Amino acid sequence: MKQQYTHPRRRQAGFTFPEVFLSMVVLTAMLMLVGAMVPLMVRSVRYASDFNQAQSLAMHKVAQLQEAGYENIEGIRLNQNALDIIDGTNNAPQDNVNGDKSATLEFTVTDNVWRYFPGGTTSSGAQDTGNPTRPRGYIFISPYTPSALTSGGVTRYNLIQATVVVQWWGWGSRNQMHNYSTTALLSRTPVE
Template sequence: MRNKRVKNAFTILEVVLALVVLMFMAIMVTAVVPISLRTVRTSSDFTQATSLVQHKVNQLQDAGYTNLTGPGLGQNGLEIVDGTPGTPATNTLGNATATFEFTDTDKLWQYFAGGMDDTGARVTNATSPRGYLYIAPYAPSSYTNAAGATEYGLIRATVTVQWWTSKGQIQSFSATTLIPRVTVN
């Protein structure tokens, strides 16, 4: 009868071993959770940036070649960029180069952690998210017109969104599109 009772009970060694395994698993879980949360946030930030960049690329393609000017893209035009930049005033040859910002127009601070404080107000500092648009002539599309001037059949537009991680590292996502000159006959 004594043997039967011993067979049904746990030894102290088995209990200690089970506790060690349980502690090891708990330590592993607590080590993995912060990493996975950081990965989820990073993935979310890149998804937001991708969506914002694609939206801006679509706006530029809809705006068309002739509207790729400061006034055309600005608040007095299509409201694609911040303010109303004066340059380039025109871009009829497609040879203008310019950089614009669209941080305020698209309210980028709403899409990234750290862009708003606990009350929902915008945080404005050096690490606030930013959006940039760079336009330039696309050299392979150049040709000489009848007046002897160089014109470009395509304008290259690069859209960049940049933000900072909780560890203070800068991240960015960019996309480039070509906007064709459309001539109506």
């Protein structure tokens, strides 16, 4: 039989305890960093989703206003002829022939804004009307003053400015309101 010779100073293959311990410390630290980032990523994704939803709602409302046209930016007409653009006519100007009236209109119920964001519904899925931080949608209309024309003592505006705002309360900080707004100019004469 042949005997194998082992060199007395040669180490056996493997890792020493300090090497294993150090690698475990590094691995644990990395896992803790990743674990701390996950909630931030989830919150960012939720905010981006809410922001995109708000943008979509606002752009849809602008398209409805543009389709209704300048002559229909009156309280009675915004809910007639199947327009259903606002929640009611209480705050809407009843006669805006000259485009000189300003108003704040709400479309929270008409477009079910409360369904798209956190805090808008009760546990049964109904609108939470008792929640002061429930999501809302507003339209602010006003005359666009650079378009004013005065003739015979009557000032008429060729453009009405409509600003659509969607408000919701955020996930990151429940006490922080977020909003998305966009503004459109509605022309008295069609633009071709």
